[in-house]
Amino acid sequence: MSGQSAATLRKQSAAPPPTERILSWGRYPKTAHHHVHKPAWNDQVPDILRDAAPGSLLPYGLGRSYGDSCLNAGRELIDCRRLNRILGFDESTGMLRCESGASLSDILDVFLPKGWFLPVTPGTRFVTVGGVIANDVHGKNHHCAGTFGAHVRQIGLHRSNDGLVICNSEDNPDMLRATIGGLGLTGVIAWADIQLKRVAGPWIDAESIPFQSLSTFLDLSRESNDRFEYTVAWLDCFGGKNPRGIFFRGNHTADHAKDFRPKRRLKLPFALPAWMLNRYSVRAFNTAYYKINAARKNAAIVPYDSFFYPLDSIRQWNLLYGKHGFLQYQCVIPETNIEAVEELLDRIARSDMGSFLGVLKQFGSAPPAGMLSFPRPGLTIALDFAMRGERTLKLMQSLDEIVQQSGGALYPAKDARMSPALFEASFPRWRGFVPYIDPKMSSSFWRRVTGAQ
Amino acid sequence: MTAAAMKKIIVLGATSGIALEVQRLLARERRELLLVARSPQRLAEIQADLASRGTQQVVTYSADLASVQQHAAIFDFARHTFPDFDTVLLAYGSMHDQKDSETSVDILLEELQVNFVSATAILTLFAADLERRRTGCLAAITSVAGDRGRRSNYVYGSSKGALSLFLQGLRSRLHPAGVRVITIKPGPVQTPMTDHLPNSARFADPEHVARDIVRALERRSPDVLYTPKVWRHVMSAVQHIPETIFKRLSF
Numbered sequence: 001m002s003g004q005s006a007a008t009l010r011k012q013s014a015a016p017p018p019t020e021r022i023l024s025w026g027r028y029p030k031t032a033h034h035h036v037h038k039p040a041w042n043d044q045v046p047d048i049l050r051d052a053a054p055g056s057l058l059p060y061g062l063g064r065s066y067g068d069s070c071l072n073a074g075r076e077l078i079d080c081r082r083l084n085r086i087l088g089f090d091e092s093t094g095m096l097r098c099e100s101g102a103s104l105s106d107i108l109d110v111f112l113p114k115g116w117f118l119p120v121t122p123g124t125r126f127v128t129v130g131g132v133i134a135n136d137v138h139g140k141n142h143h144c145a146g147t148f149g150a151h152v153r154q155i156g157l158h159r160s161n162d163g164l165v166i167c168n169s170e171d172n173p174d175m176l177r178a179t180i181g182g183l184g185l186t187g188v189i190a191w192a193d194i195q196l197k198r199v200a201g202p203w204i205d206a207e208s209i210p211f212q213s214l215s216t217f218l219d220l221s222r223e224s225n226d227r228f229e230y231t232v233a234w235l236d237c238f239g240g241k242n243p244r245g246i247f248f249r250g251n252h253t254a255d256h257a258k259d260f261r262p263k264r265r266l267k268l269p270f271a272l273p274a275w276m277l278n279r280y281s282v283r284a285f286n287t288a289y290y291k292i293n294a295a296r297k298n299a300a301i302v303p304y305d306s307f308f309y310p311l312d313s314i315r316q317w318n319l320l321y322g323k324h325g326f327l328q329y330q331c332v333i334p335e336t337n338i339e340a341v342e343e344l345l346d347r348i349a350r351s352d353m354g355s356f357l358g359v360l361k362q363f364g365s366a367p368p369a370g371m372l373s374f375p376r377p378g379l380t381i382a383l384d385f386a387m388r389g390e391r392t393l394k395l396m397q398s399l400d401e402i403v404q405q406s407g408g409a410l411y412p413a414k415d416a417r418m419s420p421a422l423f424e425a426s427f428p429r430w431r432g433f434v435p436y437i438d439p440k441m442s443s444s445f446w447r448r449v450t451g452a453q
Numbered sequence: 454m455t456a457a458a459m460k461k462i463i464v465l466g467a468t469s470g471i472a473l474e475v476q477r478l479l480a481r482e483r484r485e486l487l488l489v490a491r492s493p494q495r496l497a498e499i500q501a502d503l504a505s506r507g508t509q510q511v512v513t514y515s516a517d518l519a520s521v522q523q524h525a526a527i528f529d530f531a532r533h534t535f536p537d538f539d540t541v542l543l544a545y546g547s548m549h550d551q552k553d554s555e556t557s558v559d560i561l562l563e564e565l566q567v568n569f570v571s572a573t574a575i576l577t578l579f580a581a582d583l584e585r586r587r588t589g590c591l592a593a594i595t596s597v598a599g600d601r602g603r604r605s606n607y608v609y610g611s612s613k614g615a616l617s618l619f620l621q622g623l624r625s626r627l628h629p630a631g632v633r634v635i636t637i638k639p640g641p642v643q644t645p646m647t648d649h650l651p652n653s654a655r656f657a658d659p660e661h662v663a664r665d666i667v668r669a670l671e672r673r674s675p676d677v678l679y680t681p682k683v684w685r686h687v688m689s690a691v692q693h694i695p696e697t698i699f700k701r702l703s704f
Binding site: 020038040041043082085086087088089110 | 468470473492494495498499501502505506645648654
């Protein structure tokens, strides 16, 4: 395994490297890593790759993947967070070059005041560019902008066997498509060129509309997708077949009269006791959230961060779920199988195990940017489940059956437990990706779903 | 000197973990920077980063600060580029494994050469210039480890402690000329220099330390800055432990 590189390391310092406990965002599974490399400069990465044993490494960013796709249990990680420099920006075209550990938060802080925004953003700003590419993340504008990977023009990729490989649409286009959504397995991204988007300012002209059934949601979504750049819905998962929810839609808007002030952020200091989240407290929260949003004025100009990143206002919100952590279930189901979506929601409601973070979004039909990209036409649902052991896993297995039968897929970035069979069904062409994997790379997720060593 | 005078800053050891964060904060304030470090490649990367963050006025100079022979060239370049520089921040240092410097005199001497000998040599050049112009500020990063010799890192500690003493005397000498001398004593910080130490994940965030340093450079502040603040109290307690007890402690 990783004995060789560990030995080299021990030679450098007398003390053996500590066993580092690194968790993903879901805090499940609990893993320990043999060593975490922390390069501060791109020129240090080739040595780390060269000295490593085959299959021993995985790049790591801000650890916002929920399950085990960012983990490499018992082996080593390359923590890329110190590789966070902005290497260049073209003011006339909006093309940004940055290192892979740069966070979206940092990019927003630097470039939004200059009138540039991310082409695509997930629901948190605390992710690295490398992580965003490796998971080919989507956002509320998937129906018109596709995934983040569609806006990556070029990358420099450290490979253990052939140095720094430049990948764009002309040179090594297949390696670019493998790296987008490639779960960090193709190498370490040294830098990436990303096309930023001109916006009028930090404001979003937002509307929120309550709905009481899936078909109303779909009507709203279809009607809004032409006129609104951003659409998404919050879902009360205790509603069953006819879930209620709030549909959010918005567009960037020009300077508002108010001065823009970033929100103060609270921080959850420690894991809450598990009993605090129970069916009663979560139901009460969901009812209150629905009623407050349904009663609120349905159109308003809001700051971009409360529109895109409501959860970022509470640092470490994942500790809400207590010490056992939580699992997120995010699937996509073809729209032709709307009954499957209803069945899925019904099972969740009857299980009484759902939580308050239910998200529903209609994906667009843009072709995938990467070989293993998750988004595809259909409805995507994301739900959190506090980890309560076997019964949580059983419920998710029963959801898997629905997803698999409906021709749907699960999202690796959110997963800690899907079966190899469901992975195969979700990504039938994964074997075509294998030749692009860097021989020094592996991950807990990859070993689990493909049986790789 | 008032805070407003901090416009042109020379950073010695610009690729050190703490310096990187300090420079980002200064770039946001659009200060002019002269960065000195060994690797031209790394300096170019920093320069690009800082330019995106606000300051176009970054000059870099590649040299080995540990080598006193190169100091004259560094100083000449600095005076030529920034004849009216007002702040010098010395941020480089070396921390070998303590055990290695107990068994190898070469490593011991190298540690003293980098952290003390070369640091005092280059500070002396810049001090004379500021003293002549009767303005400016000299700041150097030493360490809380220099406040008391401990079993687990007294070589690093004594090199930094000696530098703190040097700065103390220099401060007194430059006071009549109106030149400030700031001794910066960080506790353990999460940087590449400390990655090999146990519990390094619990060390202070370099960005937090950098904010304290920039605040100290900008305002009239204590001559000796402990960062994070708690270390002033911790070290005050540590310094009061009687030697008969302290020598038995293993930390």
